[in-house]
Amino acid sequence: MPVLVPTTLRETLVALDDHPSATLLAGGTDSMVEYNEGRARPSDTVIALSRVAELRAWRHDPAEATLRVGAGVTWTELMEVPPAALVPALAEAARTVGSPQIRNTGTLGGNVATCSPAGDGLPVLSALGATVQLASPEGERSVPIDELMIGVKRTALRPGELITAVTLPVLEGWQGYAKVGVRNAMVIAVASVCVALDREAGTAAIALGSVGPTVLRAAEAEALVVAAIDWETLAIPDDTLTRIASLVSAAAQPIDDHRSTADYRRHAVGVLTRRLLGRAQSTGVTS
Amino acid sequence: MTAEHFVLHVNGEDREVLDSWLGESLLSVLRDRLGLTGTKGACEQGECGSCSVLVDGDLVCSCLVMAASAVGQRIVTIEGVAPEGAPDDVQQAFVDAGAVQCGFCTPGLIMAVHSLLGRRPHPTDTEVREELAGNVCRCTGYGRILDAVERTVQVRERR
Numbered sequence: 001m002p003v004l005v006p007t008t009l010r011e012t013l014v015a016l017d018d019h020p021s022a023t024l025l026a027g028g029t030d031s032m033v034e035y036n037e038g039r040a041r042p043s044d045t046v047i048a049l050s051r052v053a054e055l056r057a058w059r060h061d062p063a064e065a066t067l068r069v070g071a072g073v074t075w076t077e078l079m080e081v082p083p084a085a086l087v088p089a090l091a092e093a094a095r096t097v098g099s100p101q102i103r104n105t106g107t108l109g110g111n112v113a114t115c116s117p118a119g120d121g122l123p124v125l126s127a128l129g130a131t132v133q134l135a136s137p138e139g140e141r142s143v144p145i146d147e148l149m150i151g152v153k154r155t156a157l158r159p160g161e162l163i164t165a166v167t168l169p170v171l172e173g174w175q176g177y178a179k180v181g182v183r184n185a186m187v188i189a190v191a192s193v194c195v196a197l198d199r200e201a202g203t204a205a206i207a208l209g210s211v212g213p214t215v216l217r218a219a220e221a222e223a224l225v226v227a228a229i230d231w232e233t234l235a236i237p238d239d240t241l242t243r244i245a246s247l248v249s250a251a252a253q254p255i256d257d258h259r260s261t262a263d264y265r266r267h268a269v270g271v272l273t274r275r276l277l278g279r280a281q282s283t284g285v286t287s
Numbered sequence: 288m289t290a291e292h293f294v295l296h297v298n299g300e301d302r303e304v305l306d307s308w309l310g311e312s313l314l315s316v317l318r319d320r321l322g323l324t325g326t327k328g329a330c331e332q333g334e335c336g337s338c339s340v341l342v343d344g345d346l347v348c349s350c351l352v353m354a355a356s357a358v359g360q361r362i363v364t365i366e367g368v369a370p371e372g373a374p375d376d377v378q379q380a381f382v383d384a385g386a387v388q389c390g391f392c393t394p395g396l397i398m399a400v401h402s403l404l405g406r407r408p409h410p411t412d413t414e415v416r417e418e419l420a421g422n423v424c425r426c427t428g429y430g431r432i433l434d435a436v437e438r439t440v441q442v443r444e445r446r
Contacts (some may be wrong), residue, residue: 002355005356028352028356029351037332048356104345184420
């Protein structure tokens, strides 16, 4: 059978060992479009990952304050509690992905592997400081998401390597995701932002999507948030919010393309950041 | 190109698929190999929802499912929701509400409504709109489709 459908991680790794150049198929929502249009072909062996039990599971570790999400967990599953309550920004991003049909098949691991500049999960993973677990017949390794994403649809995954999980910290604070598209449903992000405020560590993260080859961080804006925020109420003075928004816009490296213009995208990430920080403040003390 | 041979479980029956090409979509196999042409194909990139079917109970775009990866899963197409000539409640509500015009999007929408009402028997208007957001209709303007969902909910309440 050229299409293998393993049900355990062990079987998957054995299959990868037997067929090192196999095509790994996650939800198929990106790759099937390529195959349908004849722009790409799978290699002679396909390993379908959608029924690998370990990849479909998530695990909350309260002692470590982490959520480990299997690479095959779907967007629909991420929209549901408990994961949605533990990493709400990821649930918000999940809800903006495609349609119910796409969310039922598309996976977090697939989003990372495709590494589109517009991937909805990626700004969230960057802002939260996720690590990605990889496995191959040779062994396992763990890579910070910002090191794994190296360019437009390019990752630091090695040949024969499989994404098994994404581990996210469960933060005490506030987090949110917002995106601009041409309508409310079924859209690829024209610009997107994830803001994460970590009250315990006293840190702020602002990650931008669709305004660079891969996710960008607005480091100067993050520093200004930390300097200006009231950690009790998450309030930031209005004039500082304006400066933060312009620092975010300055950090963007957008391009003109068929979906939008660079100018609009640069403006939009500033507006989205301001909007998210406003939401953080209005939701107040509890996250 | 590799010819593939596998068995799919469609509408309660095991169906043998011969000579599928590697990477062929479930949509293409349903229509061109199994003759189940009720499922429509249009965009083949998951944007339009006209190819919606249920796989193990989940609503999916069959154009984005690699057919050979669905072996052993329960596939339900529009042909499987009711016997021929005896429309089920969702199909009847679409007829009663005038929610069918050219009809191309209808099979996918019927599958989407089944999926929605199976999980949420009393959806809010916002939930209906969000849940049907993946099914594009270019004729009706959606008003009568939303009406058909409401009619189905009412019919099921009276049962």
